[in-house]
Amino acid sequence: MARPRRPRGLSVLPVAAGVAAVVLLALLPRLVDSPYALHLMVTFFLAVIMGSAWNLIGGYGGQYSVGHAAYFGIGAYTVLILLNTGGLAPWWGLGPALLLAMVVAAVVGSITFRLRGPYFVLASIAVAEIMRLAALNWKDLTNGAEGILLSSVPPLEIAGRVVTRFDSKVPYYYTGLGLAVLVVLVTVWFQGSKVGYYLQAIREDQDAANSLGIPLTLYKNVALVLSAFFTACAGALYGLYVGFIDPQTAVGLDVSVQIVLTAIIGGIGTILGPVVGAALLVALSEGLRSNVLTDLLVAVGIVNPDSAVGGFLRDNLSHAHMLIYGVLVALTILFMPDGVLGGVKNQLRRRRARASAGGAA
């Protein structure tokens, strides 16, 4: 008799840990009364949503899109335009935004998925750049380079009761958390689903998958549409939260690259890889940018703020943050090609193997 099999990655311990983490995160705004900490958390959730969304098509499907800024931008622009010019509340505006992102993804996918490897990468960049240039030049709709400044978000009312007025970071925090948890759950489902399996087969060997009768373009498209859906969610949340978008910040190449970095640094094709990547990158870039690292070294007592070293760090560490970022990206790729999560897992596996070998001897 066959034992009932749990889907991969769903044993009791991780589930319990996951639930505990979510509960802790849900309580955080009550425990920590620091807008700065909440802001970093919102940034973290945004990175998780984008990284995990990319992971669906990039990680599981092996289709390395470096043009996800297109969907991010569609989410941000549609919601903000509808809100500013039509007065449509964002939770209604999200509908058309997501629909548009999914339609565009389906169109882009059916055109570009015939391309493979580097050609697909370049095509995805081209699509995003075309969107950016469109946003830059279609002034009547997008206000061009001047960007869109959000007027104000109307309060959310359900059945006549005001749920939130969006006047603090807390509603954005919970929206971000909710979406992040959702996208992680979708990833769990996706990994065990038929689409997920087929996609992984496509990633491993496209031609073999094709000869097995898996319709390549269809499944790639399904994954891309799903990925675009969440990326657009992130874009909408970003636009509302920051309150200002312009072509460079919403559809720029930097956005696409950032999304890819998050997923790959953490480890692609895994459920938690993008989460780890998001945590690392957000903490790192903020730590370097704001000189928090120097402050920390001073506070712990490693560095004397008045010494030459302290002065040097204070003057240069924040300037050098992009440099250090680059170095870390390169080091990760060179020494942990499966991402940080993958690297750590490999280390543990090796240690365990060594331990059991030692036990046997």
Added chain:
Amino acid sequence: MRSSPLAVLATALLAAAPTTSRAQVKIGVVNSMTGQAAPIGENLTNGIKLAEEDLKAKGIQVQLVWEDDTGKPQVGLSAMDKLATRDRVVGVVGAYTSAVTNAIAKKAEEYKVPLVNPVAAKEEITRQGHKYVFRVSATTADYVSILLDMATTLGKPRSIAILAENTDFGTSGRSSAKAQAEKKGIQVVFEESYSPGTPDYRSTLVKVKEKKPDLVFMVSYVADAITLMRQSRELQLVPMAFLGAGAGFSTAQFASERNISHAVFSSTQWTPDVSWTGAKAFGERYQKRFGKEPTYHAANAYIAMMIMGETAAKAGGDREKLAAGLRAGSWDGLFGPVKFQDYGGYQNQNRHQMLVEQVQDGKYFTVWPAALQTARPIWPFPGWK
């Protein structure tokens, strides 16, 4: 997803936050120190450093908390949250770009932290009813109006070609120029935006030349200004006057390109040779210290920090008192008279006297308004050297 490392870090940092010592005034600086806008951001940094020295010389113990916005609004927000809640600064000076300033102005209002903006030009920054946002800088429309005023006084231009880069400052400059030119009865014969950083503008300039405009008005950053003028010379474009809206047309580098910069006009907020008290001394000191001439960005940033530092010291580190002090005060120095006023839809906006400078044989001279001029304007454009 075990306990988020970020949350741990955040709480650790909160615990580690240094406390403010009594004698110090803690002021935040948000500026583009890296990223695309960094070359100009550096001028602001330098200006603020000089202000820091002068404040200390006056016995005001300022402690500056520097934050890099990398030219991105969301990073600026992050910086503002940190400054307002973790560093607990009394006020903030910044930012350079209009996009970042717009974003952090909203935050300043939310936290009730006075923000003095040195040099972002976009009109709407001080038109949104913000009570804690003060702007030293003139606005984009001011860059245009002083030039057109001068042009219509010195000559009788009938047509204008407008060429602006496809950025925030560029597009708003372009629409301002169009509106103001039409009001003055000058026909707009050519109007286009270009993407900055292109090595070749010849195809655009040859179209401009075909229209034979009296005025050629351009909005460009440093380097594109030089490229555009070099290629205008190549194509022998000879209008009645070349007008540049600040930025790229008012840098020492541009002026030093003698054979393309001669007789080009540029609107600017400040010049080292203007007769405002202390302007010359500031120019010399800056030159000595940083090895280059100060741009108006540096002077704007200097004055913004001086005003912030002095007022904050008087307010004893209290944000409300600081805001009240900024609203009530008036200053006069190397930047001319400064006062934050409400007028024409603006709030807490300094009504700054714009200047027009002209390159004459590789040197800038202030040529407009007549009361402040250090040289007579060369009009019309004498042709290429």
Added chain:
Amino acid sequence: MTVFLQSLLSGILVGGAYALIGVGLTIIFGVMRIINFAHGDLVMLGMYAAYFLFTLGHVDPFVSVVFVFPLLFLFGALLQKTVINRVLDALPQNQILLTIGIGLIISNTMMLLFTSDYRIISTSYSSGSFRVGEISVSTPLLLSFVITAAVTAVLYWFLMKTDTGQAIRATAQDRDAAQLMGVNVKRMSVLATGIGAGLAAVAGALISPTYYIFPQVGQPFTLKAFVIVVLGGMGSVLGATVGGVLIGATESLAGAYVSSGLKDLVVYVLFLLILLFKPAGLFGKSRA
């Protein structure tokens, strides 16, 4: 008519420098199958090298090419030997990321060393021109085009007539087969990266008298190089040469007849169309 001819001419002349950048990228891609996202940063390094040779050593930027090429050749070769070599068999996304990382490191190191100031090379001919009928021809642009043509000619000779050149071409055509034939593939990769970097830098040096220099100047050139290489066929040197000139001309004509703000859009749309309908490019062999 003047507008057309003027735009076409300057487009073609600018295209010469684009072609060199594209050829560099295509050689690197051909031999190692790696898309170099740091390519524009190599162009930037070439510009800085020319700038310092000019300001400190009074070497004319066009003459400086003789020094810039070997300098960046060494840099590229070293980069390949120490870093890129390690990811030759890695997943393509890791290769891409690594080059993105390298690009960040290069541009930000330059920023720390030399600040983000714009630097301008002013030569006596920087805005010089002469007239042919109604059309003005830019002296520095024409000179740089001539040098580009010469460099390309030497490159062709090297690739076609020398043993090493043929080995590089063999590696580009089929890495495994080349290895079986006794070609030292590792050495070819080092050489190819060196040559690619050198060519990008030469292009940078040639543009420098008419352009400006700052640490982030590279990125647009990276994207442009991608377009050129795909247009010509990835790995095809001839294709990249023609592609560069074509893109230069297209940009310029689009600037004249569409709008200068939209010329990049025209280029990207063209790029997508090529990818979709002729993914092997104009001169590439299909690798499907």
